[in-house]
Amino acid sequence: MKKRNGLIFASVLVVVFYVLACSMKLGEDSVLSAASFVYAGVFLAVIVLLLTGALADWVVVLGASSLMILTDAVFRKVGIMTEPVFTMPGLFGAFSGSTVWLVIMVFALSAGIGKSGLLNRIAIAILSVFPPTYTGAVVAMMCTGTVLSPLIPSVNAKVNILIPFATSTTEEMGIKPRSKGALGLFTACYLPAYLGGNAFLTGSVYVSVICGFITSYAAALGVEGASFNFVSWLVAASVWFVVLLAGTFLFCAVLCRPAEKVEFSKTFFKDRLKEMGAMRRDEKIAAAVLVIALLLWSTSSFHGMDTAMIGWAAICVMCATGLLAPSDFNTKIPWSLVVFIGSLLGMANYMSTLGWSDAIAGVLGPILAPLVASPWIFVPFICIFTYLLRFLIIEQNTALVVVMAIFGGLMHAAGMNLYVIIFTEFMSSMCWTVPYMNPFAMATLGVAGGKYVTFPEMRRASILYMAINLVGCTASIPLWYALGFLH
Numbered sequence: 001m002k003k004r005n006g007l008i009f010a011s012v013l014v015v016v017f018y019v020l021a022c023s024m025k026l027g028e029d030s031v032l033s034a035a036s037f038v039y040a041g042v043f044l045a046v047i048v049l050l051l052t053g054a055l056a057d058w059v060v061v062l063g064a065s066s067l068m069i070l071t072d073a074v075f076r077k078v079g080i081m082t083e084p085v086f087t088m089p090g091l092f093g094a095f096s097g098s099t100v101w102l103v104i105m106v107f108a109l110s111a112g113i114g115k116s117g118l119l120n121r122i123a124i125a126i127l128s129v130f131p132p133t134y135t136g137a138v139v140a141m142m143c144t145g146t147v148l149s150p151l152i153p154s155v156n157a158k159v160n161i162l163i164p165f166a167t168s169t170t171e172e173m174g175i176k177p178r179s180k181g182a183l184g185l186f187t188a189c190y191l192p193a194y195l196g197g198n199a200f201l202t203g204s205v206y207v208s209v210i211c212g213f214i215t216s217y218a219a220a221l222g223v224e225g226a227s228f229n230f231v232s233w234l235v236a237a238s239v240w241f242v243v244l245l246a247g248t249f250l251f252c253a254v255l256c257r258p259a260e261k262v263e264f265s266k267t268f269f270k271d272r273l274k275e276m277g278a279m280r281r282d283e284k285i286a287a288a289v290l291v292i293a294l295l296l297w298s299t300s301s302f303h304g305m306d307t308a309m310i311g312w313a314a315i316c317v318m319c320a321t322g323l324l325a326p327s328d329f330n331t332k333i334p335w336s337l338v339v340f341i342g343s344l345l346g347m348a349n350y351m352s353t354l355g356w357s358d359a360i361a362g363v364l365g366p367i368l369a370p371l372v373a374s375p376w377i378f379v380p381f382i383c384i385f386t387y388l389l390r391f392l393i394i395e396q397n398t399a400l401v402v403v404m405a406i407f408g409g410l411m412h413a414a415g416m417n418l419y420v421i422i423f424t425e426f427m428s429s430m431c432w433t434v435p436y437m438n439p440f441a442m443a444t445l446g447v448a449g450g451k452y453v454t455f456p457e458m459r460r461a462s463i464l465y466m467a468i469n470l471v472g473c474t475a476s477i478p479l480w481y482a483l484g485f486l487h
Contacts, residue, residue, distance in 0.1 A: 064343075145196060146245065167449050184251070
């Protein structure tokens with residue numbers, strides 16, 4: 001019923017705005033044109049379809065882009081539009097840009113490294129160093145997640161590797177299911193691995209998407225964007241990252257500490273490391289490729305080599321050595337997500353060029369001016385606004401598009417670089433307060449076994465993250481001033 005209603009409502013929106021487009025007079029002096037109303041109808045229909053899950057997300061944005069291109073041809077034929085507006089280069093140009101190729105590289109590199117088994121060995125090696133106490137286990141989980149963060153761009157791979165260790169440690173310590181201690185070990189593993197990766201250019205596919213949106217919206221709005229290398233991204237996110245780690249430790253080691261003393265065998269992880277034996281050929285290849293790639297990524301400001309191309313060179317080495325098979329490239333890259341991201345980036349560009357950013361800013365500007373005038377008000381507001389918005393909008397990228405439609409046109413006048421709003425919004429959108437907000441969180445519970453931590457407990461970790469993110473983004477304001485992102 002929900003899907004059917006979504007399809008009906010989306011179709012009605014398209015028809016209504018197409019009628020408005022047809023009623024526009026050629027040469028009429030207006031900020032909005034016939035193409036503006038075509039775009040608005042299709043864009044609103046996209047949001048409705050994504051909200052209701054009526055169709056797969058990539059089908060929605062790909063179909064919407066195709067519809068606009070077809071409409072462009074028909075409307076020019078009958079004289080409603082005089083110049084081409086919705087074109088292949090305009091709507092699908094992102095597929096020839098750096099962002100989409102960076103996203104594909106992230107998934108391919110993750111597939112090769114994950115297949116090698118190297119991350120498993122690194123994780124166990126780090127865990128075996130720490131004391132066999134509850135606090136030691138918390139620190140071990142956090143350190144492991146932090147060390148692995150820049151090594152592999154797939155948050156799914158990192159969390160799926162580490163969460164079983166949190167479960168086995170909880171069981172070995174005799175901690176009760178659904179207790180504070182069980183949640184503490186789970187959270188110590190989950191937050192640094194899943195969210196901490198966003199502090200590194202190579203640590204999360206979400207970073208690639210954020211960079212793509214910054215470039216895309218900057219070009220569309222005609223304002224200054226921001227470009228990053230490994231070091232500059234880490235610096236920009238450093239305060240947020242420190243707050244994330246500090247807040248996670250206080251919650252896990254102090255608030256979730258079991259009342260009774262718990263320990264596990266001193267040789268628990270060391271025995272597992274021995275069972276793995278010597279490093280295999282694939283692990284050695286993956287280690288060598290990773291070390292060289294990380295060195296090149298972190299020194300890109302000196303040699304000037306593109307981050308994505310460094311990753312692609314590493315992928316080619318993996319393919320040449322047999323670590324990554326052609327079938328892996330076909331099956332382990334989520335191509336539907338790639339199509340969704342590329343098509344959505346193309347659609348987002350039109351928000352400004354067709355006048356909607358200016359129109360929305362003109363209407364909401366006087367109302368929102370007090371919020372946008374001060375970063376100390378605006379940044380916390382965007383965090384809270386996004387938390388509430390996520391109850392309505394399931395897809396993170398869609399939530400960002402909505403936020404940018406409302407506030408994007410106001411950023412330049414307020415002296416804010418787009419990095420500030422896009423980073424703040426995207427980090428805020430990664431919560432999982434209710435199950436439908438974040439399917440990945442539900443998948444992680446499945447990997448963990450669903451015995452020691454269930455969703456009601458995991459919701460507490462989401463509330464924790466929301467508080468940490470609010471503090472972290474707000475505390476980053478002085479740093480963003482120093483970096484020139486705020487004026």
